[in-house]
Amino acid sequence: HVTPTGVEYYESNPSAHINTKTRMFHCKVCNQGHSEISFITKIFDTSYGNATRLAKVFNNDETLDQWKQYTTLSTDAMALAESLGISKEVLEELHVANNVEGTLLFPVFMKDKLVDIRAYTPGGNPKIKSRPGALQGEIIPLDLWQQTPLRKTTLICAGEKDMATTRSHGFNAITITGGEMALPF
Numbered sequence: 001h002v003t004p005t006g007v008e009y010y011e012s013n014p015s016a017h018i019n020t021k022t023r024m025f026h027c028k029v030c031n032q033g034h035s036e037i038s039f040i041t042k043i044f045d046t047s048y049g050n051a052t053r054l055a056k057v058f059n060n061d062e063t064l065d066q067w068k069q070y071t072t073l074s075t076d077a078m079a080l081a082e083s084l085g086i087s088k089e090v091l092e093e094l095h096v097a098n099n100v101e102g103t104l105l106f107p108v109f110m111k112d113k114l115v116d117i118r119a120y121t122p123g124g125n126p127k128i129k130s131r132p133g134a135l136q137g138e139i140i141p142l143d144l145w146q147q148t149p150l151r152k153t154t155l156i157c158a159g160e161k162d163m164a165t166t167r168s169h170g171f172n173a174i175t176i177t178g179g180e181m182a183l184p185f
Contacts, residue, residue, distance in 0.1 A: 053135050054115075062114035064095070067107050071097045077104060080122070084161055087168035094141055094164060106160040108138050108177060118160050118177060128159060136178025145174050 015028040026033040034042065040051035073081070073091065077098035081091055090096075097105045099119075108116035116134040121127055130136075139145060140160060148154065155173045157163040158180055166173035176182050 050135060050137075053133070056133075057110075057115045057135065058113055060113070060115075064109055064112045064114070067095055067097075067109075067114050071095045073098055074101065076101045080104065081164075084122070085165040085168055086161070090164050090168045093144065093167070096164070104161075106140060106164070108134075108140050109143050110138065112143065116177060120160050122161075130177060134177070136182045138177040140175050140177065142174075145172070148172050 011029045016025050017028070018025045023036040024033065025039070036055055037048065037051045040046070040054050041048055044051065044054065046054070071092075073096065078088070078091075080102065081088075081096070081104060086096075095107050095109075097107070099105060103119050103121045103124075106118040106120060107114055108118060116130050116138060118140070119129045121129075140163065145154065152172050155166055155171050157166050157173050157175045160175055163173045163175040
C-alpha cells in the first residue's frame with residue numbers, strides 16, 4: 001500500500017470487499033477499487049489490452065501439475081533435444097514434452113498457470129508456433145527466472161531452443177515469445 005503522500009508501507013491487517021459476481025473488489029486500507037482487468041493492469045504494469053488477454057488466459061484450468069502428466073519425451077524427441085545441445089536436466093526443468101515426432105513443446109507458465117505452449121519444429125515453416133490467441137512478450141521460463149538471485153546475470157536468447165541450449169551450458173537464460181522484436185508486457 002501507499003499513503004496519500006506516496007510512502008509505501010506493508011499492511012499487517014489487510015481487509016477488502018470482493019464481489020465475485022461483478023468481479024470487483026475494494027480495499028478498505030488504501031480505498032482503491034478495481035475491476036479484474038484494472039487490477040491485472042496495475043499488478044503486472046501492462047496495457048489494458050494485455051490485461052484483457054491475461055484475464056482470458058488465467059481463466060483456463062491448466063496448471064503446472066496437470067502439464068507434468070504429459071511431460072514424457074519419446075526416444076526420438078530425446079535424440080532431437082540432444083542433437084540441439086539441450087540436456088535432460090533442462091528438459092525436465094522446463095517441462096518440455098512432445099506430441100509428434102520432430103517437435104518439442106515448450107510450455108509457458110505464469111504463476112503456475114499454463115498460458116501458452118510453444119511448439120518448436122526444426123525446419124518447420126514457421127519453426128515455432130504458439131497457441132491461437134496467445135500473448136506475445138511472455139518470458140520463458142518466467143517462474144524460474146523470478147527465483148533467480150538478482151546478482152546473477154541473465155542472457156536473453158532469440159528463441160526457446162537457444163534458451164534451452166544456453167541453460168544446458170549452465171547459464172541463466174530466458175526468451176520472450178513473439179520473436180526478437182517482441183517486448184515483455
